[in-house]
Amino acid sequence: ARVVPYVHDCFLITRPQDLSRKAALYMAPAFRRAVATLPWFLVNSRTTATELAAFCRPDAEITLYRPEVRDVFEVGAEAAARAAASRRLERGGRLDLVALGTVEPRKNLGAAAAVVESLRAAHGWDARLHVVGRAGAGGEVERLQGRPGVILHGYRSPDEVRALLAEAHVFLSTSHDEGLGLPLLEAQYAGLPVVAPDKPVFREVLDRSGEFIDPADPAAAAAIIDRLVTRPGLFLTAAADAMANVERWNAAARGDRAALIDRLRRWA
Numbered sequence: 001a002r003v004v005p006y007v008h009d010c011f012l013i014t015r016p017q018d019l020s021r022k023a024a025l026y027m028a029p030a031f032r033r034a035v036a037t038l039p040w041f042l043v044n045s046r047t048t049a050t051e052l053a054a055f056c057r058p059d060a061e062i063t064l065y066r067p068e069v070r071d072v073f074e075v076g077a078e079a080a081a082r083a084a085a086s087r088r089l090e091r092g093g094r095l096d097l098v099a100l101g102t103v104e105p106r107k108n109l110g111a112a113a114a115v116v117e118s119l120r121a122a123h124g125w126d127a128r129l130h131v132v133g134r135a136g137a138g139g140e141v142e143r144l145q146g147r148p149g150v151i152l153h154g155y156r157s158p159d160e161v162r163a164l165l166a167e168a169h170v171f172l173s174t175s176h177d178e179g180l181g182l183p184l185l186e187a188q189y190a191g192l193p194v195v196a197p198d199k200p201v202f203r204e205v206l207d208r209s210g211e212f213i214d215p216a217d218p219a220a221a222a223a224i225i226d227r228l229v230t231r232p233g234l235f236l237t238a239a240a241d242a243m244a245n246v247e248r249w250n251a252a253a254r255g256d257r258a259a260l261i262d263r264l265r266r267w268a
Contacts, residue, residue, distance in 0.1 A: 005034060006042040006065065009179025010051040011106065018106040018176075020137040042260070044180045047201035065260050068253040069185040069246060073162040077243050080191030083166050084239035089229055095125040097225075098168040098192075100161070100183040101175075103144070103152070104136030111174040111215035113147040118222035120149055125226070129172070130164055132156050165190035169229055173197065174215035181205050188246050191239030195225055209238075209245035 119127035171187040196202040198212035213221035
């Protein structure tokens with residue numbers, strides 16, 4: 001009764017195909033036991049709450065505790081607005097897309113590479129996919145090497161990531177699933193338009209500030225991105241929408257924190 005886990009996602013149960021041997025043999029059974037046994041959980045999103053409810057005790061309490069998102073790359077709203085004003089695109093010119101996160105099968109970066117290939121072949125863009133993140137299990141780095149337009153940066157310092165975001169035109173996510181998708185919100189501090197899969201968690205995180213695609217259809221996804229980046233005034237609009245969305249999320253997170261503190265006081 002004194003153990004209250006903070007659950008970021010349910011992938012140890014819902015995505016066994018993505019687990020390493022260690023995770024499958026050690027972490028997954030322990031997580032299943034905890035989920036089936038414990039009476040109270042904190043979760044990082046409504047999507048995680050819904051998933052968790054399918055596996056925990058019928059009388060378990062699930063408390064929404066969304067994290068407040070910081071400007072971890074120290075871009076700043078004013079700098080983001082200036083960068084948005086300076087971004088220029090000419091059809092058929094260079095188009096830089098950025099993806100952040102551990103390079104592993106769940107991130108579905110092969111789909112992102114296929115979208116970039118379609119942007120290059122069908123729409124004439126000199127499209128580049130900048131993948132920033134350490135190599136994870138599953139051989140995804142090896143599968144991405146040599147794909148047209150894909151640049152694997154590996155882990156980079158916040159300063160280096162900030163420079164990449166300042167030069168990019170689109171933040172792209174093609175993940176199979178996320179418990180929250182924190183990098184999407186972090187990237188919005190750079191004022192970037194965000195393109196993500198049309199799934200509940202991404203709708204929850206981005207609200208009306210994102211563009212949604214089906215990663216399984218790279219041709220259609222590329223067409224959506226092509227229309228997006230040729231929209232007049234895109235980058236200034238995207239920067240304003242991004243800042244408004246971050247504030248919306250953080251206001252909700254502050255409300256969650258206040259409610260949790262009150263709940264803990266009553267519990268104690």
